[in-house]
Amino acid sequence: MRWSYIISRITVLFLVWALFFFGMDPALRWSLRRAGEAAAGAKVEIAGLKTRIFPPSLVITGMQVADRSDPFKNLFQFDSLAFKMEGKPLLEKKFVVKDASLLGLKLGTKRDISGALHRQLESKSFAAFEKLKQKTKEFSIAKTGEAKTQAYEQVDITASSLETTRLAEKIKADFAAQSAAWKEKTDSAKFNERLEAIKAGLEKLKSQQDVVSRVAAANSMREDITKLKSEIETSKNLLDSTLKQAGGSLSSLEEARRKDLEGLLAKLKIPSLDTRSLTGFLLGPETAGRVGTALHWLEVSRSRMSNAPAAKAKVREKAGTVIHFHKEHVYPSFLLKNMAITGEMPSGDGQPPLRLEGTAEGFTSQPAVYGKPAVLRLNGSGSGRKMSLLAELDHTGEIPRDRLGMSMEGFPLRNMEAGSDSSLLIRTSGGKGSVSSLLEMRGENLDGKISLKAEGIRLEAKAAEPNINALLSKALTGDRNVQASISVSGTLDDPSMSASSDLGEILANALKSAAGKELEERKKEIEAKLDAAVKPVKDGLAAQMKEKEKELLDKANLNSSKISELQNKLLNKLKLDKKSIIPEGLKIPGLKW
Amino acid sequence: MTPLGILRYLIKGLTGETSPSQAGGGLALGILLGLIPKANLTAQLILVLIMSLRVNVGIALVAATFASLARPVANLIADPAGLWLLTKVPALQPAWTYLYNVPVVPWTGFNNTLVIGNLALGLALFIPFYVTGKKLAVLYNSTIKERLAKSAFVKALKASWLLDCYFKYSG
Numbered sequence: 196m197r198w199s200y201i202i203s204r205i206t207v208l209f210l211v212w213a214l215f216f217f218g219m220d221p222a223l224r225w226s227l228r229r230a231g232e233a234a235a236g237a238k239v240e241i242a243g244l245k246t247r248i249f250p251p252s253l254v255i256t257g258m259q260v261a262d263r264s265d266p267f268k269n270l271f272q273f274d275s276l277a278f279k280m281e282g283k284p285l286l287e288k289k290f291v292v293k294d295a296s297l298l299g300l301k302l303g304t305k306r307d308i309s310g311a312l313h314r315q316l317e318s319k320s321f322a323a324f325e326k327l328k329q330k331t332k333e334f335s336i337a338k339t340g341e342a343k344t345q346a347y348e349q350v351d352i353t354a355s356s357l358e359t360t361r362l363a364e365k366i367k368a369d370f371a372a373q374s375a376a377w378k379e380k381t382d383s384a385k386f387n388e389r390l391e392a393i394k395a396g397l398e399k400l401k402s403q404q405d406v407v408s409r410v411a412a413a414n415s416m417r418e419d420i421t422k423l424k425s426e427i428e429t430s431k432n433l434l435d436s437t438l439k440q441a442g443g444s445l446s447s448l449e450e451a452r453r454k455d456l457e458g459l460l461a462k463l464k465i466p467s468l469d470t471r472s473l474t475g476f477l478l479g480p481e482t483a484g485r486v487g488t489a490l491h492w493l494e495v496s497r498s499r500m501s502n503a504p505a506a507k508a509k510v511r512e513k514a515g516t517v518i519h520f521h522k523e524h525v526y527p528s529f530l531l532k533n534m535a536i537t538g539e540m541p542s543g544d545g546q547p548p549l550r551l552e553g554t555a556e557g558f559t560s561q562p563a564v565y566g567k568p569a570v571l572r573l574n575g576s577g578s579g580r581k582m583s584l585l586a587e588l589d590h591t592g593e594i595p596r597d598r599l600g601m602s603m604e605g606f607p608l609r610n611m612e613a614g615s616d617s618s619l620l621i622r623t624s625g626g627k628g629s630v631s632s633l634l635e636m637r638g639e640n641l642d643g644k645i646s647l648k649a650e651g652i653r654l655e656a657k658a659a660e661p662n663i664n665a666l667l668s669k670a671l672t673g674d675r676n677v678q679a680s681i682s683v684s685g686t687l688d689d690p691s692m693s694a695s696s697d698l699g700e701i702l703a704n705a706l707k708s709a710a711g712k713e714l715e716e717r718k719k720e721i722e723a724k725l726d727a728a729v730k731p732v733k734d735g736l737a738a739q740m741k742e743k744e745k746e747l748l749d750k751a752n753l754n755s756s757k758i759s760e761l762q763n764k765l766l767n768k769l770k771l772d773k774k775s776i777i778p779e780g781l782k783i784p785g786l787k788w
Numbered sequence: 789m790t791p792l793g794i795l796r797y798l799i800k801g802l803t804g805e806t807s808p809s810q811a812g813g814g815l816a817l818g819i820l821l822g823l824i825p826k827a828n829l830t831a832q833l834i835l836v837l838i839m840s841l842r843v844n845v846g847i848a849l850v851a852a853t854f855a856s857l858a859r860p861v862a863n864l865i866a867d868p869a870g871l872w873l874l875t876k877v878p879a880l881q882p883a884w885t886y887l888y889n890v891p892v893v894p895w896t897g898f899n900n901t902l903v904i905g906n907l908a909l910g911l912a913l914f915i916p917f918y919v920t921g922k923k924l925a926v927l928y929n930s931t932i933k934e935r936l937a938k939s940a941f942v943k944a945l946k947a948s949w950l951l952d953c954y955f956k957y958s959g
């Protein structure tokens with residue numbers, strides 16, 4: 196055998212091995228950076244990455260993830276992240292991290308270079324909450340001068356242009372469909388047929404001479420009647436709940452009317468001056484941005500930690516689908532059993548940063564295989580301040596459930612701003628604040644509450660109009676305590692937020708006295724026009740619902756009385772028969788009257 | 789030995805197998821290697837196989853490069869074919885389950901629809917490519933090789949060290 200034959204082949208194999216050996220870390224680093232950027236929608240930097248085969252481990256150093264909403268800030272960064280993997284699962288191509296440590300975690304640090312990316316991030320939550328953010332920003336205030344000159348008579352207040360009308364039409368159509376379905380159920384020939392059959396059976400019973408077969412037939416009829424009666428009762432209950440639901444949806448018209456009014460007032464640049472709108476304007480954009488970011492990360496976790504078909508379909512396009520077969524002691528493809536976290540959070544007021552400590556457990560690519568929810572805990576305290584974060588991601592079942600709770604106490608509220616300088620801006624100085632929030636996402640449904648509390652803060656208002664400015668300054672003098680609460684509901688595609696606070700009330704009162712009667716009169720005029728446009732639709736819907744309700748209830752009661760009548764007839768018949776046929780005290784085995 | 793000498797020595801080793809069956813084997817194995825995604829043990833084993841067998845490695849590596857370029861098109865057939873093999877053939881289920889339970893075997897990526905699909909596609913094309921490669925080699929050796937060697941274009945190229953050493957050692 197020629198040596199050139201052997202050596203050349205060994206050389207090629209060696210080159211391939213060298214490519215893997217030396218190229219794996221840079222390739223992994225590049226892939227991690229790309230995956231991170233795709234998830235964060237902002238730049239991700241990794242200073243170093245080192246893998247080792249014996250013992251199997253991975254160390255990432257100097258990672259920074261920029262904040263999409265504030266490109267000159269990092270969402271988080273850390274000094275090092277080290278994974279130690281279990282050897283046995285590796286033989287099965289499963290990456291089980293038994294111990295990991297995240298050191299030097301820092302939240303919200305400044306960046307020298309912008310972390311913005313040119314490409315657009317595809318995120319349902321970002322898109323939905325950005326829309327919500329813009330909506331809350333639309334609130335126009337203190338432009339009374341413009342309001343006076345607006346030709347509000349020309350604004351379109353026809354029924355077809357209003358959300359209230361659209362919603363009323365939808366409720367009408369839904370109710371019509373539901374009542375038609377119910378009517379079909381009760382009117383069905385099958386029900387009448389069964390009723391007639393029972394009647395006929397009752398007639399036949401009179402002519403039957405044999406006691407045993409008469410009792411048996413009566414028993415069978417009794418069962419039929421009981422069954423039919425229970426079906427009628429179930430249908431009646433269903434009708435009740437349908438009617439209650441319809442009544443409830445009528446109240447949602449009020450919310451639509453409020454939104455229509457707000458929209459019209461915004462078009463005419465007339466401030467609505469109610470507490471909810473003002474609080475929404477001041478706190479809405481910031482809150483919507485933060486909630487959007489939090490939900491985006493939950494969305495990311497779902498795509499990486501879910502067995503949903505959509506996630507599989509995405510994998511199919513690029514790298515094929517991995518099919519898992521039966522195994523007795525199965526490991527998930529990736530599992531982070533336990534990770535210790537240490538780090539800090541900047542205080543921003545000259546105080547030392549808050550020391551953070553936490554753990555991350557059960558983060559896996561196959562939650563259904565692992566069977567436990569992933570939990571992230573992060574706590575910090577120091578210098579009279581406290582911070583805690585708890586994220587519980589349960590993707591083990593068919594419907595994923597995520598909970599994100601966060602609380603912060605004793606944080607300085609210096610130089611914080613709310614609102615916009617084009618209409619109304621509120622600036623804080625001094626005082627301390629606390630926030631507690633709980634956000635839940637069950638499937639696509641959202642439910643959340645955020646409570647804000649500020650103690651001993653000084654507020655400074657800046658409005659576009661000087662007379663309003665003076666009145667607001669007067670209303671906001673001195674140190675005060677402020678409370679606010681924000682609720683999040685709806686779905687990931689269509690979220691909604693409502694806010695209330697005592698600050699909103701103070702501002703609303705001050706603005707009302709500043710804007711005077713004129714704005715109130717204009718608002719009332721618009722309200723009257725809106726009500727006039729909506730009234731025929733609302734009245735029509737209410738009348739139709741009332742009429743249908745009566746018709747359906749009558750029908751339900753009629754069916755109920757028909758079947759009760761039959762039942763009574765049968766019982767009477769059985770009583771008479773029993774007296775005439777069976778002597779008192781005699782028991783016949785197997786016979787049940 | 790100079791670096792150029794080492795390179796010539798290596799190329800000689802890789803292109804030495806020039807019989808029609810060695811060329812056909814190189815082409816068929818190269819196509820198989822090119823079709824399979826590379827980040828798994830299956831691709832590495834095929835590479836080792838190419839290096840261990842007496843096939844034309846040069847042809848195999850060129851064929852693998854071209855087949856890799858054609859992989860996005862091949863995936864259109866391989867992905868559904870792989871899914872069918874892994875999930876829709878009851879007779880194969882015990883074998884897949886057994887392999888899944890054997891340590892190290894999951895690194896072959898046999899349970900990935902693209903790996904198994906492309907492996908099946910490459911194996912199905914193995915004989916046709918082997919026969920084609922063999923016929924092309926016969927045709928090349930009998931007619932084209934001499935004419936090509938005598939052409940002005942190749943004569944000019946022969947001045948370059950790479951082709952020079954190819955013609956020198958390819959017999």
